[in-house]
Amino acid sequence: MPANPKQLARRVYQGERSGIARAITLVESTRQDHRRKAAGLLAELGSLGAREGLRIGITGAPGAGKSTLIDCLGTKLTRNGLSVAVLAVDPSSTASGGSILGDKTRMSALVRNPKAFIRPSPTGGFQGGVSRRARDVVFVCEQAGFDVVLVETTGVGQTDILVSGLVDIFVLLVSPGAGDDLQGIKRGIMEKADLVLVNKSDGEFMSQASRTCADYASALRLLRSRRQDPDGFPVAMNISALEDRGIQGTWKHVLHLAEWRRQQGFWRQNRQNQAVSWFKSEIDERIRERLLADEELRARISAQEDRVRSGRLHYDAAAQEIVEELWSRVGQERVSGSQSVDNPQQAAK
Amino acid sequence: MPANPKQLARRVYQGERSGIARAITLVESTRQDHRRKAAGLLAELGSLGAREGLRIGITGAPGAGKSTLIDCLGTKLTRNGLSVAVLAVDPSSTASGGSILGDKTRMSALVRNPKAFIRPSPTGGFQGGVSRRARDVVFVCEQAGFDVVLVETTGVGQTDILVSGLVDIFVLLVSPGAGDDLQGIKRGIMEKADLVLVNKSDGEFMSQASRTCADYASALRLLRSRRQDPDGFPVAMNISALEDRGIQGTWKHVLHLAEWRRQQGFWRQNRQNQAVSWFKSEIDERIRERLLADEELRARISAQEDRVRSGRLHYDAAAQEIVEELWSRVGQERVSGSQSVDNPQQAAK
Numbered sequence: 001m002p003a004n005p006k007q008l009a010r011r012v013y014q015g016e017r018s019g020i021a022r023a024i025t026l027v028e029s030t031r032q033d034h035r036r037k038a039a040g041l042l043a044e045l046g047s048l049g050a051r052e053g054l055r056i057g058i059t060g061a062p063g064a065g066k067s068t069l070i071d072c073l074g075t076k077l078t079r080n081g082l083s084v085a086v087l088a089v090d091p092s093s094t095a096s097g098g099s100i101l102g103d104k105t106r107m108s109a110l111v112r113n114p115k116a117f118i119r120p121s122p123t124g125g126f127q128g129g130v131s132r133r134a135r136d137v138v139f140v141c142e143q144a145g146f147d148v149v150l151v152e153t154t155g156v157g158q159t160d161i162l163v164s165g166l167v168d169i170f171v172l173l174v175s176p177g178a179g180d181d182l183q184g185i186k187r188g189i190m191e192k193a194d195l196v197l198v199n200k201s202d203g204e205f206m207s208q209a210s211r212t213c214a215d216y217a218s219a220l221r222l223l224r225s226r227r228q229d230p231d232g233f234p235v236a237m238n239i240s241a242l243e244d245r246g247i248q249g250t251w252k253h254v255l256h257l258a259e260w261r262r263q264q265g266f267w268r269q270n271r272q273n274q275a276v277s278w279f280k281s282e283i284d285e286r287i288r289e290r291l292l293a294d295e296e297l298r299a300r301i302s303a304q305e306d307r308v309r310s311g312r313l314h315y316d317a318a319a320q321e322i323v324e325e326l327w328s329r330v331g332q333e334r335v336s337g338s339q340s341v342d343n344p345q346q347a348a349k
Numbered sequence: 350m351p352a353n354p355k356q357l358a359r360r361v362y363q364g365e366r367s368g369i370a371r372a373i374t375l376v377e378s379t380r381q382d383h384r385r386k387a388a389g390l391l392a393e394l395g396s397l398g399a400r401e402g403l404r405i406g407i408t409g410a411p412g413a414g415k416s417t418l419i420d421c422l423g424t425k426l427t428r429n430g431l432s433v434a435v436l437a438v439d440p441s442s443t444a445s446g447g448s449i450l451g452d453k454t455r456m457s458a459l460v461r462n463p464k465a466f467i468r469p470s471p472t473g474g475f476q477g478g479v480s481r482r483a484r485d486v487v488f489v490c491e492q493a494g495f496d497v498v499l500v501e502t503t504g505v506g507q508t509d510i511l512v513s514g515l516v517d518i519f520v521l522l523v524s525p526g527a528g529d530d531l532q533g534i535k536r537g538i539m540e541k542a543d544l545v546l547v548n549k550s551d552g553e554f555m556s557q558a559s560r561t562c563a564d565y566a567s568a569l570r571l572l573r574s575r576r577q578d579p580d581g582f583p584v585a586m587n588i589s590a591l592e593d594r595g596i597q598g599t600w601k602h603v604l605h606l607a608e609w610r611r612q613q614g615f616w617r618q619n620r621q622n623q624a625v626s627w628f629k630s631e632i633d634e635r636i637r638e639r640l641l642a643d644e645e646l647r648a649r650i651s652a653q654e655d656r657v658r659s660g661r662l663h664y665d666a667a668a669q670e671i672v673e674e675l676w677s678r679v680g681q682e683r684v685s686g687s688q689s690v691d692n693p694q695q696a697a698k
Contacts, residue, residue: 039669046663136665190572191540219568223539272658279657282668283650287636287675301632308628309621314395316485319631320388326636 005037009044015083015145017117023144024119027136042136045143052271053085053142054258057163059153059189060173065199066152068241069173071107076247077148078115085141086110086118088152089134089163117146132285135166135278164192165274168267169254171195174216176209190216191223194234194257197250201238213238228270230260291326300325354386358393364432364494366466372493373468376485391485394492401620402434402491403607406512408502408538409522414548415501417590418522420456425596426497427464434490435459435467437501438483438512466495481634484515484627513541514623517616518603520544523565525558539565540572543583543606546599550587562587577619579609640675649674 008026011019023045027038060066074084086107110116119137134151141149153163164170172193190196196216201209216236235253239246261267292298301322307313357375360368372394376387409415423433435456459465468486483500490498502512513519521542539545545565550558565585584602588595610616641647650671656662 039665042663043666046666050660139663215567215571218564219571222564222568272660275657275660275664276654279654279664279667282664283671284633284637286668286672287640288633290672290676291636305625305628308624311399311621311624314391314488315624315628315631316388317392317395318628319635322632323635323639327639 005040005044009041009048009143012041012045012140012144013048020117020140020144021119023140024137027140028133038136042139045140048143051142051145053146053149054169054254055138055142055149055151055167056254057151057153057167057170058173059163059171060199061175062154064173064175065241066154066173067107069197069199069239069247070150070152071110072241072244072247073251074107074110074116074148074150075113076251078110078113081115082147083115083145084110084113084117085144085146085149086116086152087134087137087141087149088119089137117141117144132282134163138166164189165277168261168270169194169257171197171250171254173197173199174212176200176205176212190219193220194229195250195253196220196234196236197239197246198236199239199241202240202243202245209238228261228264228266230257233257291329294329297322297326297329354389354393358390358397358492361390361394361489361493362397369466369489369493370468372489373486376489377482387485391488394489397492400491400494402495402498403518403603404487404491404498404500404516405603406500406502406516406519407522408512408520409548410524411503413522413524414590415503415522416456418546418548418588418596419499419501420459421590421593421596422600423456423459423465423497423499424462425600427459427462431464431496432494433459433462433465434493434495434498435465435501436483436486436490436498437468438486466490466493481631483512487515513538514626517610517619518543518606520546520599520603522546522548523561525549525554525561539568542569543578544599544602545569545583545585546588546595547585548588548590551589551592551594558587577610577613577615579606582606640678643678646671646675646678 008019008023012023023041026034026041029035029038058066058070070086074086077084107118111118119141138149138151149167151163151167170192172189172195174196176198196213198209198213198216201213213236220234220236233253237246237249237253239250241247258267261270292301304313304318304322308315308318357368357372361372372390375383375390378384378387407415407419419435423435426433456467460467468490487498487500498516500512500516519541521538521544523545525547545562547558547562547565550562562585569583569585582602586595586598586602588599590596607616610619641650653662653667653671657664657667
């Protein structure tokens with residue numbers, strides 16, 4: 001691990017590949033000493049001039065063709081002189097076949113592209129933390145100066161909604177015939193989508209793809225309050241990543257939407273609200289992290305959880321008991337004079 | 350305020366009106382001494398034999414006709430010998446014209462019905478806490494032995510999604526012509542809905558109402574994974590609360606869905622998961638409550654928030670600073686020997 005956050009921050013800011021990779025590994029790490037360094041790195045990066053890329057979330061069930069789309073779109077963007085970072089945020093993607101090694105091989109063009117940076121999904125699977133880290137990884141990529149940051153999620157995990165909270169534009173990729181149950185895509189996703197792309201709109205799928213697209217178009221009309229959208233948005237359209245059809249059009253839509261939101265002030269507003277909500281959830285997560293660093297406590301909580309689940313204990317009483325226990329422990333820790341503020345492991349013991 | 354939680358719990362359990370009203374006022378109160386008593390009351394109620402009513406959430410924009418529907422449906426239910434509690438959970442409803450006094454006058458039949466209990470929405474508007482209290486109020490009503498608990502939200506606040514997490518069945522009420530922007534109903538609501546009722550399907554609105562219903566039906570087909578639903582659900586149907594059309598049919602659907610979920614085990618599963626998530630969020634909320642009872646801290650947090658919003662400070666560094674401050678304060682409190690665990694005011698000072 002790099003010794004000095006300040007140095008590493010500078011290397012990232014200069015867009016140095018190995019530095020970026022290291023920085024991401026650092027912010028993704030759950031090791032306490034790494035967490036401390038990561039905090040330092042993020043502060044350093046924050047102190048450097050703020051850079052803003054275009055953050056695009058791309059979600060879709062495994063097999064929808066996300067990698068093919070990203071390979072195709074990313075290549076076009078680099079041809080237009082834009083630098084592109086590709087991040088996969090949910091470990092679930094590994095399970096569901098979207099594993100990044102897989103992606104890397106599938107993104108055959110992009111992976112060899114000097115203006116593109118492809119980042120494997122984190123292997124650590126600790127809940128919620130995934131999105132928390134993703135937030136930081138996106139920030140690292142932006143400060144590294146990438147013009148476009150593509151954030152990929154599988155649409156089967158819990159991360160999608162969270163990811164929609166850390167991008168500027170959210171794209172849902174579906175297959176033709178997405179019928180009664182949205183191909184396993186989690187609830188709420190569609191209402192976050194700015195664009196719904198019906199992929200594989202080619203060959204034999206063509207007519208089915210058109211029907212699917214029409215279905216999504218009408219659903220989107222019902223779902224979205226349009227305040228933050230120009231006329232015609234959210235858009236549902238047919239594309240074929242394989243045959244490179246509709247990709248250029250997709251990008252045009254993205255740019256149009258981005259430009260419109262900038263002019264209307266929604267862009268800035270959205271970024272500011274995202275930062276504030278990250279700040280608040282970061283406070284909650286850090287508090288929880290510290291308090292739950294104590295194994296005994298974790299065990300007690302899951303014991304209480306079982307009693308609540310089985311109806312043997314009322315949730316309110318159960319929670320009160322836990323919180324009082326937490327307090328007495330924090331107290332003991334402080335009384336025992338441990339001043340460690342950076343190390344939850346110690347802090348809660 | 351009642352002296353003894355045990356006594357009050359017994360009065361509630363016996364279904365004594367004044368006792369129920371008092372209990373609800375108590376659990377809705379934000380005063381610290383009340384919060385303590387409320388915790389005692391909930392524990393007492395929990396220790397008594399668990400009762401289960403049918404919890405139905407009814408959401409819809411102001412003017413959709415929630416009160417008329419509840420008046421009509423509730424009256425039918427009481428005629429069938431069922432006791433009914435009606436709760437309005439979001440203070441926002443007051444602002445948006447759904448104020449309960451308004452409701453009470455609008456629910457002209459139900460308000461005079463001895464088998465019905467109508468509860469005004471809480472006047473306290475403190476964020477998130479609303480749903481937290483709503484949880485407890487629903488619990489009080491169930492333990493009071495009501496067969497059906499109708500929870501009303503305006504569909505414009507943040508509470509809807511939360512409310513969908515404390516009911517067994519969630520109903521969305523819309524007006525004919527709910528078109529491009531769902532009449533201001535928040536995102537995500539429709540995907541929670543088990544039934545979408547297109548109200549005012551009468552007179553001149555008839556044909557428009559049918560089109561609206563068809564639109565919702567197709568949207569619902571796209572939105573929902575059906576695992577927890579029998580064939581045909583979620584349902585979109587036309588009703589007229591004013592002319593009492595479709596209300597009986599609505600109830601049939603509700604009973605069918607409830608029965609099916611009971612048989613499939615989803616009912617129990619859902620209740621258990623709800624209890625566990627309440628337990629967890631209650632822990633978080635109690636921790637936050639305690640830590641933020643300190644005014645200086647609240648001020649510092651909002652100051653940091655401004656800096657984060659304006660981009661002058663990175664959210665991660667901002668959060669770290671706050672959490673370290675919190676810890677040192679909790680530590681001081683403990684060192685100073687205050688053993689108060691029930692009183693956030695003291696606890697954080």
